[in-house]
Amino acid sequence: xQNIDQPTEMTATEGAIVQINCTYQTSGFNGLFWYQQHAxxxxxxLSYNVLDGLEEKGRFSSFLSRSKGYSYLLLxxxxxxxxxxxxCASMDSNYQLIWGAGTKLIIxx
Amino acid sequence: ETGVTQxxxxxxxxxxxxxxxxxxxxxxxxxxxxxxxxxxxxxELMFVYNFKEQTENNSVPSRFSPECPNSSHLFLHxxxxxxxxxxxxxxxxxxLDGSGANVxxxxxxxxxxxx
Numbered sequence: 103x104q105n106i107d108q109p110t111e112m113t114a115t116e117g118a119i120v121q122i123n124c125t126y127q128t129s130g131f132n133g134l135f136w137y138q139q140h141a142x143x144x145x146x147x148l149s150y151n152v153l154d155g156l157e158e159k160g161r162f163s164s165f166l167s168r169s170k171g172y173s174y175l176l177l178x179x180x181x182x183x184x185x186x187x188x189x190c191a192s193m194d195s196n197y198q199l200i201w202g203a204g205t206k207l208i209i210x211x
Numbered sequence: 212e213t214g215v216t217q218x219x220x221x222x223x224x225x226x227x228x229x230x231x232x233x234x235x236x237x238x239x240x241x242x243x244x245x246x247x248x249x250x251x252x253x254x255e256l257m258f259v260y261n262f263k264e265q266t267e268n269n270s271v272p273s274r275f276s277p278e279c280p281n282s283s284h285l286f287l288h289x290x291x292x293x294x295x296x297x298x299x300x301x302x303x304x305x306x307l308d309g310s311g312a313n314v315x316x317x318x319x320x321x322x323x324x325x326x
Contacts, residue, residue: 135312152311198259203253
């Protein structure tokens with residue numbers, strides 16, 4: 103079967119670092135996506151990993167291990183505006199996205 | 212604005228009503244999607260149109276009827292819905308060329324409440 107697992111909710115402090123994990127099991131694999139969704143808004147694309155390793159993009163980094171079926175999103179120097187849901191999605195052999203339920207990140211002052 | 216516009220943003224309807232959701236994209240993308248988003252559940256793909264041709268229909272009940280008149284517009288026609296159909300309906304578009312990353316651009320969604 104196809105499955106994406108990520109924590110339901112996480113809490114972190116402004117200025118700190120947080121790591122959101124995602125494990126996936128899909129029919130074929132063509133890459134791993136992270137999206138950010140603020141309440142009442144559209145999900146927006148954050149990152150795409152298809153090769154093993156870490157991709158850094160400003161305060162956000164995304165890591166992929168294909169052999170372990172594992173990814174994480176790392177957010178540094180947290181700001182209040184980072185409070186949002188973070189959606190993990192794996193792209194299967196048909197280039198369709200299999201989505202996790204999302205991780206709601208709460209940032210406290 | 213993301214380049215994908217959905218209307219209406221909010222809709223309340225009775226089970227016997229007929230309504231439609233509209234989506235428009237100005238990004239030159241060739242694929243458009245309807246997703247259902249329910250609280251604490253993964254996004255559920257409902258329909259995919261690639262070059263105006265429907266390529267995916269994930270066993271969606273017939274009370275949901277999609278229409279794609281051209282590559283920029285997508286509709287979701289609703290009739291005799293059930294209360295469990297209450298959810299956020301997201302439209303998305305992408306440029307599908309078979310080369311790899313299929314990055315979706317989403318609209319802000321239409322929040323549907325069925326009474």
